[in-house]
């Protein structure tokens with residue numbers, strides 16, 4: 001069967017970026033087995049030939065109504081598919097879905113009838129909110145970084161912005177490149193609608209949120225930007241735990257130094 005990537009350089013490049021980031025997640029040790037998922041909004045890459053493709057599935061209910069996603073197309077990691085396999089063969093381990101006009105269900109349209117990630121409610125709720133806000137974001141990543149997840153096992157770090165300020169204070173880049181900080185979503189059942197709801201609530205204020213004792217969720221203009229934010233936060237967590245393992249608590253930059261950075265970089 002012909003791939004929809006044939007003769008579509010822009011779509012090929014976007015899915016190539018997803019594959020590249022999937023490889024990073026695996027290399028980082030954040031993506032055990034099928035852990036984590038990525039979705040990107042590819043609606044602007046869709047032409048009439050794709051629009052008229054016969055669906056590869058019956059309509060599947062999402063479990064929620066997403067009014068801004070009518071007719072939108074997404075590339076999604078497949079459920080139970082490995083990130084490291086998505087990196088090598090994105091079209092065999094992911095699927096393109098179209099949201100139906102009822103805004104409550106989707107069909108798989110290409111390349112293979114791979115069922116999308118079990119975290120689809122959270123991902124689609126995030127995309128719906130991003131479109132509603134007009135922020136131009138097109139990508140959502142969920143992954144399981146060891147350091148950041150470990151920190152959510154300490155109740156002290158679950159209070160609002162405690163983790164944000166600690167991680168910002170470890171290295172100036174984190175303050176600069178994750179300017180909204182890190183939100184906390186209290187533990188919810190993986191793939192549940194409650195998790196989706198809590199995630200979009202927290203994303204009104206942040207671009208990256210922790211799912212307590214599970215993982216991190218980041219949104220961005222594209223998949224690289226979403227990845228970068230998780231990467232800088234994880235770097236800070238690594239600095240914190242390296243200092244701790246050397247037997248001391250890191251001093252951290254001062255509030256004044258962070259404020260100067262905020263001013264200098266217009267954050």
Ligand code: 13P
Pocket residue numbers: 034035036037077078079080081116117118119142190191
């Ligand atoms: P999927 O394989 O369904 O994408 O699930 C992975 C995961 O991390 C669930 O939270």
Ligand code: ZN
Pocket residue numbers: 035036142143144190214215
């Ligand atoms: Zn997960």
